[in-house]
Amino acid sequence: MDVEALRLSFELAALTTIALLVIGLPVAAWLASSRWRWKPMVEAVVALPLVLPPTVLGFYLLVAMGPMSPFGRAWISIFGRPLAFSFEGLLLASIVYSLPFAVQPFAAALSAVDPRLVEASHTLGVSRLATFFRVSLPIAAPGVIAGAVLTFAHTLGEFGVVLMVGGNIRGETRTLSIAIFDAVEQLDYATASRTALFLLAVSFTVLVVTYSLRRRPVLG
């Protein structure tokens, strides 16, 4: 079994989850409260990664990271090295790819929060930000945790996008799913099955633990 690939996959999944909590919660909070007439456009953009096949999404990300796109050029001139074939590149790709898996449950949970509680908090002089962290977020916690778990699991099993932008570099972009695919292509089904079984077992355990934590009453 490829231990390096295992470590890499978990690192990628954990960092993607953290990043999507940081990015996804404000977006979701906005989606849950906004009455802007163009809001459906934003919702559609968030959901788009669900529509594109991962390899297609990966191909466009590869092009976007390359020196032919303004973004790719800007990245190279700032950081001195291209984004494609790097761990940071994979992280960015995973964030885009898993965006709907985080934002949608977050937004659903936050819009289910009783607005009267939020308003009560406001009338008591508590700031918007403090209200979010002390009222909305604790109430919406189960949904937020569900979104985080989905993001983690989705990134762990990510294949198509990683295949396209990763370049299969050991210790940098060769994730577990790529290692399994390589083993299959080499007709080494024993290694492939062992690794896949391990991935399934670990993921199953993580999911069971998280879902059982969710049953406990959440502290406000």
Place this chain on the structure above:
Amino acid sequence: MRPSGTERPFLRVAAVLAAMAILLVPGPGRPAEPPMRKLAVAASANLRLVLLELAGAFERRNPGVKVEPTYGASGMLQAQIDQGAPFDLFLGADRESAVRLHAAGLALGQPFHYATGRLVLWVAAPARVDPNVLGMSSVANPAIKRIAIANPAVAPYGVAAEQALRTAGLLDAVKAKLVLGESILQVVQFAQSGNAQAAFVPWSMALVPPLAAQGRYVVVPPGSYPAIEQYGVVLGRARDPQLAEEFAGFVRGPGGRTILERHKYALPTD
């Protein structure tokens, strides 16, 4: 029909319905087309350009025949054939795959050698490194940040690229720059998108856009890597074994050889 529809409206309705029926149902008056004979070819990704032309030429000679290629990595195609994929003919990138299919009892005939692949080193024009001047050592130039090769674990062209670098004494120096594509097509994508400044590809891929337009190439010295002897085999599950044999014969015959040669494949002498 007499124009008496005003008195008998049902006749008009009937006439309209009849006309629609005639339009919708294909009449027996049309000459019956001969049934299309289809040939499903499982082909290694390096053949993408040349097989298109081989298929076109074969279809022109044999009206009513349609060659339908599916491209993929040899290992993946073999796994699919193992599991009963309905392919008639396999055209691989090495000898081993065809021999293994034959040994597994999945082939109809003997594996045949149809071409020998030739590797080139392509370098992106913006890198300002001329492979015609620097040859293989172009890859060591600092302007080359990433070198795309096919994954040596799964692709014969990747094995060849790695061995050529080793022979040139450059492998250790450039190992950190290597990025691996699952197939030659992915290698081309890495190069075309500008993310890799150098790439080892089959000669045929460097002859045409996008690579031809975006860079220059030099032929990798043929002795510096194991010959990429490409074998094919007619598959046991072929729905039309005779057609598969005919196409295999065409690929190895003068017509096929001319096309393979134009795409810079070396030809078997036997």
